[in-house]
Amino acid sequence: MRDIKFRAWDEENKTMIQWHDTFFYDTSAVTRWSGDFSYIEMPLMQYTGIKIKGKEVYEGDIVSEIYDDIPDIGVVYFVDGMFKVNFKSSEDYALSGCNLDQTEVIGNVYENKDKYEELYDFFIL
Incomplete structure (x- = not known):
């Protein structure tokens, strides 16, 4: 069971x-x-129960992933009973389905609001 x-x-x-x-x-x-x-x-923001490179992942975290040698960034959110990542240039994925070896937490939607403003179309601040 994951920590709440x-x-x-x-x-x-x-x-x-x-x-x-x-x-x-x-x-x-x-x-x-x-x-x-x-x-x-x-x-x-709730803890997802997942750690990426030793760092706990929460709702609202911004993650970077390299998939097929293409870097992408997205925001972690909760919908339909699961944590997902809404990536900027690709479809949403279940957080648990991301390649965690190629993913890292690079910030969150509150502390990095100006830097990643284009990610917030769907995320209510």
Whole structure:
């Protein structure tokens, strides 16, 4: 079974906040209301359960993959019960179907918003 983890982007402080199990017991840093997820003020990103080159992959991460000697970049997202990658110049793939030896995490949609703006047509920020 995979770890259930979340992180959130703190726009005000321009920093990524990592949570552990304590997140489920004290969410006041994010919600301003302890224990109530309906008031979340920061976007949450869930851990996919996959590591690429030792780095945990979350929703909203930007990945680079080389397929048939052609580099491509895409954004990790969750749809229809699975994590997928929406690549810029090819079709979407299940994250678990990517060649992880040829893939690396190069950023995320919040910290690298200006650099990869063309990837955000489908991703709600």
